[in-house]
Amino acid sequence: MTQQGFEEYTYFAYGRKNGTSNSYIAAIRILDRLFSITDVFMLQGRSLTELDDAYLLQKVADYVAYEEKKFKQGEKSIFDFGLPSQSSYPKKGFCSAAMRHLQRYQTYEPKEIEANTIVDQFGKGTEVSSELMKHFDITKEGKDQISKTNVRIGQTYFRKMIITLYGGKCCITGLDVPKLLRASHIVGWAEDRENRMNPENGLCLSGTYDIAFDQHLISFDKDYRMIVGSEIKDHFTTAITRDYFKKYEGKKISMPSKFLPSQELLHSHRKLLR
Numbered sequence: 001m002t003q004q005g006f007e008e009y010t011y012f013a014y015g016r017k018n019g020t021s022n023s024y025i026a027a028i029r030i031l032d033r034l035f036s037i038t039d040v041f042m043l044q045g046r047s048l049t050e051l052d053d054a055y056l057l058q059k060v061a062d063y064v065a066y067e068e069k070k071f072k073q074g075e076k077s078i079f080d081f082g083l084p085s086q087s088s089y090p091k092k093g094f095c096s097a098a099m100r101h102l103q104r105y106q107t108y109e110p111k112e113i114e115a116n117t118i119v120d121q122f123g124k125g126t127e128v129s130s131e132l133m134k135h136f137d138i139t140k141e142g143k144d145q146i147s148k149t150n151v152r153i154g155q156t157y158f159r160k161m162i163i164t165l166y167g168g169k170c171c172i173t174g175l176d177v178p179k180l181l182r183a184s185h186i187v188g189w190a191e192d193r194e195n196r197m198n199p200e201n202g203l204c205l206s207g208t209y210d211i212a213f214d215q216h217l218i219s220f221d222k223d224y225r226m227i228v229g230s231e232i233k234d235h236f237t238t239a240i241t242r243d244y245f246k247k248y249e250g251k252k253i254s255m256p257s258k259f260l261p262s263q264e265l266l267h268s269h270r271k272l273l274r
Contacts, residue, residue: 001106006049009105012156013149027089027098030082031064037081048102057106061099068096108153111135115157125200125259132157132197158197159183165256166204172226172248175206182210186265199259208244216272218245222263225252229274 007025014021032047041060043051051057068090070077079090089095118131133139136154140147162183169176184203187195195201205213212218217229228249235241 003049023094024098024101027094064099065096125198129198162202170206171253180206184210184213186269200262216274219270219273225250231274
């Protein structure tokens with residue numbers, strides 16, 4: 001567990017532009033500062049995000065909730081050592097909420113390792129999808145924050161899984177810049193619940209091709225060769241469009257190390273080619 005890992009997990013869970021993400025990250029930093037002033041748990045300068053002892057983290061969470069309650073009631077508490085500009089964090093309950101979120105992060109990394117075992121263990125993509133759906137607890141729809149968080153975490157794992165299976169490269173161009181790669185569902189997340197986490201329902205594509213594939217402007221035939229739809233072909237008069245699409249038309253994609261793209265799902269995708 002690290003500060004960077006916690007921040008990445010928080011952005012995955014709530015979104016980078018969501019105020020909750022920034023509030024939780026700031027709240028943990030406030031607590032780190034307070035515990036550096038009064039080292040109740042003998043952390044010796046360690047950030048709370050570095051603790052891997054679940055029992056200790058629970059003790060800290062209970063303590064923060066108790067101190068937060070005292071602060072709200074105007075009693076002496078650890079938050080008296082905080083900066084006046086940050087008093088709204090304990091008053092609004094952000095510190096105790098951030099601790100609960102941190103505890104969820106603590107269970108995430110082992111969960112990801114277990115998910116990797118599932119991918120290695122099963123030979124069929126549909127089996128993997130079923131097990132991962134249960135593993136990340138995304139078998140049921142829900143509008144509560146925990147359900148939304150589970151979905152985001154599941155989607156994040158799907159991206160990592162697909163990019164890993166394709167060797168960290170776009171299967172069309174070979175581009176290997178991680179931040180430019182996408183895990184493209186062949187049949188969308190909302191359209192097919194059973195195949196949401198199916199590795200055979202994913203392709204590793206760079207940004208432009210991901211959008212084109214999602215919009216059904218390109219697809220792939222039964223031999224995994226790229227097909228270009230008429231809407232893009234209408235623009236073959238321009239050099240940039242030819243460079244992006246015509247040069248790859250009819251060429252076979254790079255195959256994943258395991259779980260070839262589903263022929264059935266690709267067939268469904270091809271039927272919508274524009």
